[in-house]
Amino acid sequence: MDTVAYKCPNCASPLTFDGASGKMICRACDSRFEPDAVEAMYAAQTGSGIDFDTPDEGYAASDVAQMKAYRCNSCGAELITEGTTTATECPYCGSPTILPDRIEGGIRPELVVPFVISKEEAQRLFEEYFQGKKLLPNIFKKDNQIAEMRKLYVPYWLFDCDADATIVYAAEKRRTERTDDWEIETIEHYIVHRSGTMSFENIPVDGSVKLDNRISESLEPYDLSKAVSFSPSVLSGSLADHADVDAADCEKRAVERVEKSITSAIRSTVSGYTSVSERSKGFSSKGGKVTPVLLPVWLITTVKDGKTYTFAINGQTGKLTCDVPTDKGKAFLWGAGAFAGVMGLGALILHLIKQMGSGTLLIVGLLALIVAFCVVAGLIGQLKQAGAQSGASDYVREGGLNLRQKQDLFLYTKTNRRKIQKQEQ
Ligand SMILES: [Zn+2]
Ligand SMILES: [Zn+2]
DSSP, X not given: OOGGGOBOTXXXXXXXXXXXXXXXXXXXXTEEEOHHHHHHHXXXXXXXXXXXXXXXXXXXXXXXXXXXXXXXXXXXXXXXXXXXXXXXXXXXXXOSOEEEEOOOSOBOOSEEOOOOSOHHHHHHHHHHHTSSOTTOOTHXXXXXXXXXXXXXXXXXXXXXXXXXXXXXXXXXXXXXXXXXXXXXXXXXXXXXXXXXXXXXXXXXXXXXXXXXXXXXXXXXXXXXGGOEEOOGGGGTTSEEEOOOSOHHHHHHHHHHHHHHHHHHHHHTTOOSOSEEEEEEEEEEEEEEEEEEEEEEEXXXXXXXXXXXXXXXXXXXXXXXXXXXXXXXXXXHHHHHHHXXXXXXXXXXXXXXXXXXXXXXXXXXXXXXXXXXHHHHXXXXXXXXXXXXXXXXXXXXXXXXXXXXXXXXXXXXXXXXEEEOOOOOO
């Protein structure tokens, strides 16, 4: 153990190993620590990070012979389809000026999840969406006839890996005792060391710049067990977007989701402390690979007051999401109405049971505020607005977190005494 690098957790002075006692000692503040605990503080500072082998197989000459490519003159979307399918408009912007293009470069998708939701079903889901949405802005109420439902295969990259994380926490147990004159606070400091692995499978990240990530993540999950191998004929009758964000760029988002999931799984194994804070962490991975796939999406764009809004339906499950905004005026009215209703009822009850007072009214007020908040949150939830996924917990392989290292090591105790100021009666 190289003692030079270790610093006192209490005062940050260098620690030295004392052979006689077998402890690490700090000469500056006269503390002594177990070498195991000091060593554990530095456990997480290794790790090469999470990475993936990215695919590089392009389209075969036989694929290209059976495929057509188009480019949208209006929004720049690059699209591919099967050779006998004629594209008449851009699935993203609806522009009819889409011109034949050459198939150049691009990674060959390995798998395609076929459409299960028919055009009629998608249409019905879209129409149903407009019913009973209290906070939908009025511009969507007037006429929501469907411009066009566009069938689109969106390119995604699926990320797999066995992730490994080591996290070191500084944790405290505090207790306070009182005697007649003194308040004595005892703080026990611990170093908590956890290492574990978690396997992830098929975390999707969309490879299209045209589709907002919040929309594509809100369409999750897809059932990949229903996927078929890619061949140009699978695209017959629909367009596929050419992946224009490469796997290496999408990797960042997958890494974020993996790290978030494993971090929260490991954190949940730390308990029994008054406070816990992360001191350091390190990640590494094995077997990271990326699979290029095409996933089915029904896209609907409508223009209201000069702004384009997107609705998207998962072509396999029928899950709908969109980027419609919340009508803030209506949200306020609903919130205020709920508040006033609960407040009024509460005041009436207090009056009847003769408990009216500033304390009880305050409680009713808080209750009314919570109810108003829940009502508005519930109504906003109806809108199915697109939002990013936080972690990747849906993609954890069976077994979950496999903890390799679980150490809770005592470091030192600190005591604070405070003289209790006696109040004169
Ligand atoms: Zn010290
Ligand atoms: Zn376009």
